[in-house]
Amino acid sequence: MLDREELRRQEQSLDDLYRDIILEYYRSPRNRGRLPSPTVSRDGQNPLCGDEVYLDLLVEDGVIKEARFQGQGCSISQASASMLTEAVRGLSLDEAEALYDRFHRLMTGDETVDPAELGDLEALSGVRKFPVRVKCATLAWHVLDEAIKSLRKA
Numbered sequence: 001m002l003d004r005e006e007l008r009r010q011e012q013s014l015d016d017l018y019r020d021i022i023l024e025y026y027r028s029p030r031n032r033g034r035l036p037s038p039t040v041s042r043d044g045q046n047p048l049c050g051d052e053v054y055l056d057l058l059v060e061d062g063v064i065k066e067a068r069f070q071g072q073g074c075s076i077s078q079a080s081a082s083m084l085t086e087a088v089r090g091l092s093l094d095e096a097e098a099l100y101d102r103f104h105r106l107m108t109g110d111e112t113v114d115p116a117e118l119g120d121l122e123a124l125s126g127v128r129k130f131p132v133r134v135k136c137a138t139l140a141w142h143v144l145d146e147a148i149k150s151l152r153k154a
């Protein structure tokens with residue numbers, strides 16, 4: 001586990017704009033909670049930081065109609081999960097996977113991805129300077145990827 005002081009120091013050193021967006025999602029998360037009858041539910045953990053994310057998706061005709069999350073952990077992991085639920089609503093499964101792919105490439109340093117195309121998700125790109133925290137930012141996205149893959153197998 002990373003020590004709490006170190007986590008706070010890293011969060012403090014993010015650029016102001018990025019930090020404000022992340023903290024705003026962390027303090028007032030969108031789509032937090034569970035869906036009454038989700039099409040698919042998945043969860044994931046990031047043991048390095050103690051983050052947990054549960055994700056519920058309601059999928060109709062191949063389109064994500066609703067997405068909600070629950071979880072606990074650092075501000076980056078929870079803000080990223082909340083941003084994810086906003087970003088994927090209304091997307092087809094293919095579009096959601098393409099977004100996962102673009103976000104994942106952004107976070108792993110692929111310079112060909114234009115962060116500005118990703119809206120609020122751009123704020124998470126500031127985390128790249130802390131490689132260990134990239135796992136915090138991508139946790140919910142790995143859960144999304146697993147959820148979509150499980151639907152495709154069904």
Ligand code: ZN
Nearest residue numbers: 049051074136
């Ligand atoms: Zn974390």
